[in-house]
Amino acid sequence: MVGSIVSAIYLINAIFALITILIKPRDVAAIWAWLLVLFALPVVGFVLYLFFGRGLTDKKKFYLRQSDLKELENFQNFRDDTIEHYDSQTNEVEKQAFVDFFSSLNQMPLTRKNELTLLTDGQEKLTSLLNDIEEAQHSIHIEYYAFVTDEIGNQVLRLLEKKAAQGVQVRLLYDAFGSHGTKAKDFNQLIANGGEAQTFLTSQEALLRFRLNYHDHRKIVVIDGKIGYTGGFNIANQYVYTTKKFGYWRDTHIRIFGAATSLLQLRFLMDWNVSVSEEKKVGYHLDYFFKKVDENNEQHGSADIQLVSSGPNNEREQIKLAFIKLITSAKKRIWIQTPYLVLDESVIAALKIASASGVHVKIMIPNKPDHPFIYRATQYYARQLIKENIEILVYEAGFLHAKTLIMDDEICMVGSANQDIRSYRLNFETSAVIYDHEFLEQLSNKFLEDEENCSTMTTETVKEMSTWLLFKQQISRLLSPIL
Known part of the structure; x- marks a missing residue:
């Protein structure tokens, strides 16, 4: 029976x-x-x-796509006033090919003369961010995968409440699932002071709708339309303090002063307007976008920047295509930092092609998991790649969470996207494509500094792995398309 x-x-x-x-x-x-x-x-x-396992509905995908197209159209109305900083034509043939390619992915223009600051320490990033928020005059727009109302989160939140009370327009967008422990009531004072807080569209009623797999993984801040932040750091204690679980948190973020902040602003407004009710949607205003440089707003930067965004509402997988383009175009080197190495076949093929073409490929991963299954899958793919003459570096001085890619001496990417299937297909991501020799040298030097704190995965270290560990890696690999 x-x-x-x-x-x-x-x-x-x-x-x-x-x-x-x-x-x-x-x-x-x-x-x-x-x-x-x-x-x-x-x-x-x-x-x-x-x-x-259930994907976004066709209706939701259509809504997201149409909303993005509408916002892109609105954005064109503001470019005339800042035209000297938007120029998709270059005098370099190779660079022009990249500019055209990245423009085609998201219809995002090339922005000129941006001033960049590399931020690789959590306290350093927090201090810089708090200083800029303190100086805000008009608007503060914040979007984070994780905005946790712990000690660090509350420190940021108290300052946002203060600025809202001063009449600054404060809007905070966060992913409910990334922000573990954060409740809507935590933002009551911010709202009472005139600010706004909103969960991202896909985390609204996700439990009731049986869709928990789609997250706003972006990290974006735009202040007064002039200063922008993006990268890998979220807002929570673990990103600033050395913790028992992770040790030192090693991440990469960038502070931007210049026209590229308008691209971050556009991305924020796209995400905000699709997540709020009709009466809370934000109309475009010139104060939200970077204006022409004047006597009081002198710009000294040299970095050209484009923005690439992707999400499950678009089947083109733009972030993944951006990675593949850079990997297969490299002539000398591809240096990657990523906390997760869970690749699909197209990216594996691109890496194999690069290595077989004599390109020096180095990939740096952490030595510990924050998600056990994903880390075992990372180990599986890492040991497969060493067979292709790809150098796998294992960071030993804490937890590596940086998401960077360096191609030759020409282009680099910094953003929120990991080298994993989730970032390629399931998450909403944003990364900056940067053309600037000075910044690329800074990023390269930081990579080399990190390399001093790395061990190297070799065929010998793989042989030392236990049968049980190899078994866990194999099972995790089988599940990797849905991790």
Whole structure:
């Protein structure tokens, strides 16, 4: 009797598994990964799939795409007043090819004369951010995957409350799932002082709608339309303090003064307007965007910057295409820092091509997990890549969370996107594409400094891995398309 019931459950499970997975077009690797979960964990697998496997509805994707197109159209109305800082034509043939490619991904122009500051320490980034917020006169727009109301988060929040009370327009957008422990009531005083706080669209009623897999992973701050921040740091204690779990948190962020802040502002307004009710949508205002340089707003920067954004509402996977373009275009080197190395076949192929072409490929990963399954998958892909003459460096001085890519001596990328399938397909991400020799040298020097705190994964170290560890890596790899 019990055997018959179990057999019936498995049969029903198999039928529903096939129907559920195959009814909607999806990546083949993801299909097999979900089938593995559904067959290995009857009933439980369905619960997991209900919450983490269902994609955004076609209606939601259409809404997000149309909203972005509308905002891009609105943005064109403000470019005439800042035209000297937007110029998609260069005098360099190779650079022009990259500019055209990145422009085609998001319709984002090339911005000129940006002043960049590299921030690689949590306290350094926090201090810089707080100083700029303190000086804000008109608007403060903040978007974070994790805005946690712990000691650091409350320090930032108290200052935002103060600036809102002074009449500065403060808008805070956050991902509810990334901001563990943060509650809507934590922002009551900010709202009472005239500010606004909002969860990102995909984390609104996500539990009721059975869609927990799509996160706003961006980190964007724009102050008075002049100063912008983006990169890997979030707002929480662990990003500033040395903790027992992670040790020192090693990350990379950039502070921008210049026209590229208008691109960050545009991205913020896109995300804000799609997440709020009609009456809370923000109309475009020239004060939100970088203006012409005048006597009181002199600009001394040399960096040209474009912005690349992507999300599950667009099947082009723009961030991944940006990575592949740089990897396959390299002539001398590709240096990558990423906390997660969970690659799909197209990126693996690009890395193999680069290495086989004589390009020096180095990838730096952390020595410890913040997500166990993802870290085991990272180890799996790392040991596969060393077979392709790709150097894998393991950071030993804390937790490496930086998301950077350096191509030759020409271009680099800094942003929120990891080298993993989640960043390629599931998360909403933003990265800056930077053309500037001086900044690239700074980023390269920091990479070399980090390398001094690294061990190297070799065939010998792989041989020392236990059978149980290798088994966990293999299982995690099978699940990697849905991690």
